[in-house]
Amino acid sequence: MVLANERSFQICARPSLMISDNDPRSSPVLDYLKQLHHTHAEFTGGEVATYIPELAKADPNWFAICLVTPDGQVYEVGDSKQQFTIQSISKPFVYGMALEDNTRSEVLAKIGMEPTGDAFNAISLESDTGRPRNPMINAGAIAAAGLVAGKSMSTRLQRILDTFSLYAGRELTVDEGVYSSESTTGHRNRAIGHMLRNFDIVDGDPTPIVDLYFKQCSISVNCRDLGIMAATLANHGVNPVTGKRAIRGEYVESVLSVMGSCGMYDYAGEWLYRVGMPAKSGVAGGIMAVLPGQLGIGIFSPPLDERGNSVRGIKVCDDFSRHFNLHLFNSPHANKAVIRLQYDGSQINSNRVRGDDEVFELRKSGRSIRVYQLQGNLVFSTAEVLVREIMSDLEDKKFVILDLKRTLEVNESACRLFHQLLLKLSAIGITLIFTHTSRAPMLRRYMKLKLGDRAAELYHAFDDNDPALEWCENKLLSELLPGYQSEYQLAPEQYELFQGLTPDEFTIIKGRLLLKTYRKGSVLVNTGDKALELFIVSKGSVSVVVTLASGSQKRLATFSSGMAFGEMALIDNATRSAIVVAETEVECHVLTVETFDALDDDHPHIKIVLLRNLAHSLSTKLRKVNREVSIFDY
């Protein structure tokens, strides 16, 4: 009861999100940011930093917000092109470079990862080791600058500029005015540098390293850059606008961790509690915050609070996080929705058209082929649900097909569970099959690595469900039907179309058929052709293929000996709606529309039988589509 009240109080307490007099065609997200900007622009608290004289020139009214999504959409409002220096927001990026350029233990020997309750410029080193407590305070940041690779200070600076430019997606430079102002007044940072030298945290003369640190802080950015840099961290290190990688993915979580625990100095705890996003602020008035996988945001507003964080920046993030429930620890539920639907081989068959005894057998035994159509992200929690569901229903199963077509990501923990599942299933004679594996590039590599020599035998992957189902059906049928073979040749009297004719009638119609042969791969029927004939496969097999809106091709049906196709022509005289391709060398019996119509005059009964057989074959096809519609819920 108490909880319910609290919750409803929270919802009611939220201010209304949208401004009313906006352009009906503009994005609701942009409208929201404009509203947020408008609300906080009126606030005048805080002081522009003056301890670096050049920073004192900033206009306290400058104010910008820039939100960037991991697919590269940029929403910017206010003074988003106003240049300012990155200052301490450089620290996480340089820490990431230190991790890339050294072993992790080398970095950890010189810089800790514990938050301090101190100000950014405190001379706080661990008493025993002299190690700065974390890379977000100046001492740790100077140590990190000392770990950037490069023969000379100018090559190191160039590496920093090149990396920052990759994050921002444009070429960044040092603001020389701010740099010299900072260098002239930066005695405290020089003192920190000497303390670091005293404890052997930096090698040699600390002065050039402190100078490099001044330069990295003086790199000029705008709010749009900050948003994109944040989104690059949200996007596993790849700039979502340019598609270029700025940092190796494996280090992103370390960078975000220190931002999460130490990024806002002595406000870090309350920030994490209220806003719940890894973030970093700088004394020029910038803040960047990252919600991994979802967004990056940059805010610029020079007036600072007593801890050195942008006052408006904090307010914007606080509101934004509350309005949209963005707290990191509020992650969305992953649940059973991972299984979009499931069906088995008695309900849905491949598009290979089969004879009656095969159809009968698949109706009876197709349950042993189970298909799980999956959706969304396959991560630990969703893969666990799936694996549990599969394991709970193994009775009479021979094949389990995992259809990945609608998945977004299959991460390493899902691959790990699938590998274990595959081994368990194969030990009890069940084959695990993956389809649409282009959705999961890591899966193939993972299985090859883990299965080694046994990969070819155990790992089964198909581009589409249809060939996977056909493969399972063929295996099942060859087990269950004595003498089953997927390629066979029927005599014309066995053709479906001629069932129910008297021997004399059969002889008459047979005499009116033409025999045509086609090479493997040739096109028998083309979309848009005038339909003048019906075909019956005598030898080999043909596939009916349509081109989907996406441009890819899909097999609608494969016919083998004794089956008729192109029959709609005899009925509606329309043009062809799909192409038909020879899968093998093919021989067909052909009945022209003209011959068929001429039966009206001399053999109307033959025509009646043929029409009845055609109606039967069309209704079988329609029933298949009906079954698919009821299962797939198109």
Ligand code: GLN
């Ligand atoms: N260059 C500034 C300094 O070291 C950076 C500080 C900051 O942005 N908090 O003083």
